[in-house]
Amino acid sequence: MSAKPKTTEPKLPVLKGQDAEDAVLEYLKRMNRPFGAVDVSANLKGAVPKTATQKILVALADKGEIVQKTYGKTTFFVANQANLEDMPAEKLAALEAEHKALEEENKALAAEVRTATTELAKLRNTPTDAELSVELQRTIGAVEKARARLQPLRSGAPLVTADELTQLDTEWARWRTEWVRRRKIFLTFWQMVTDALTPQEADELAEELGIEHDTLEHVAIERGPLCVPAGVQVLGKRRR
CATH class of the missing domain: 1.20.5 (Single alpha-helices involved in coiled-coils or other helix-helix interfaces)
Incomplete structure (x- = not known):
């Protein structure tokens, strides 16, 4: 990839003699604020060199066209206010x-x-027409899917039989008991391993080992109606 050529501003012609003096005086009158010789030369884009600018400023001050002020080691020049219109x-x-x-x-x-x-x-x-079209198609699909799920209800077909509910209760109790047992074993083992670690070190170890703790959804299920003590609730019937 070739480098971009540097853009440089066109260099102004160097002024000399009366032209240089007129340019310096006109600039000070136009700006009507104090400047040093270096600033005047820089603001004139080098049209009057620094050395020449200093000599011109001193000469203009001697003529009374401008006023020279010295503050410590710094000298400033400003247009003579008495000569301004x-x-x-x-x-x-x-x-x-x-x-x-x-x-x-x-x-x-x-x-x-x-x-x-x-x-x-x-x-x-505001969504674009294309985004609205995509969202509309997604909504239509969701509505059609919901209607398909409602169709058995509208036709009066039974969704789940009593035997199926009993089977679901049995399977749920079996696998939840197994899950509770395994979680208890893990928590006991994890307590032994991390007993000497700080909470931060324990979290770092869990992340390094890829251990995933219960999510908020898991906690919600544990506290929900599905996990009440046995005899209080089953999937198909709830005691009120």
């Missing part, structure tokens, strides 16, 4: 009116942006 009251009022109008326009645009952002969020959360 006074702002007529009419022009100032017009600028203030323009500023106010722009502020109002900005508020209106900000409100439009908020409205558009809200609408965009709604559109992004």
Whole structure:
């Protein structure tokens, strides 16, 4: 993969003499804030070299075009405020009116942006036609499956006989007893193995060995009506 060519800004021609001086003075007047020679040269994109900029600034200060201020070892230059054009009251009022109008326009645009952002969020959360079609087909399939399961009930056919319920009760009691026995053996063995371990170490060991403890579904079944003491409930009949 070839490297992308670096984009470089076009280099401005170097100004000399009066052109350089005019450029420096015009920049300070336009910005009307203190700058050092390095900043002025950098902001002019190198059109006036740093050394020349320093000499021009000193010369302009000697002429009174700009003011030179020294703070410690740092020297700043700023346009001479006495030489700047006074702002007529009419022009100032017009600028203030323009500023106010722009502020109002900005508020209106900000409100439009908020409205558009809200609408965009709604559109992004709305399923597409393709997604709706998939969901519709899934729902239709679920309805058809449910109707097929209800069909025996509607036709009056018996679902489970008494003998089948008794067989289910017997199988359930048998395999649950076996499960309880095996769980008790595991818990006893696991207590012996992890007795000297911290809870965190025990969890790490269980994860390393791939041991899966009872899930919330298992706990719910154990606490549910299927696991009440024998004689209180069977699958087919519940004592009220």
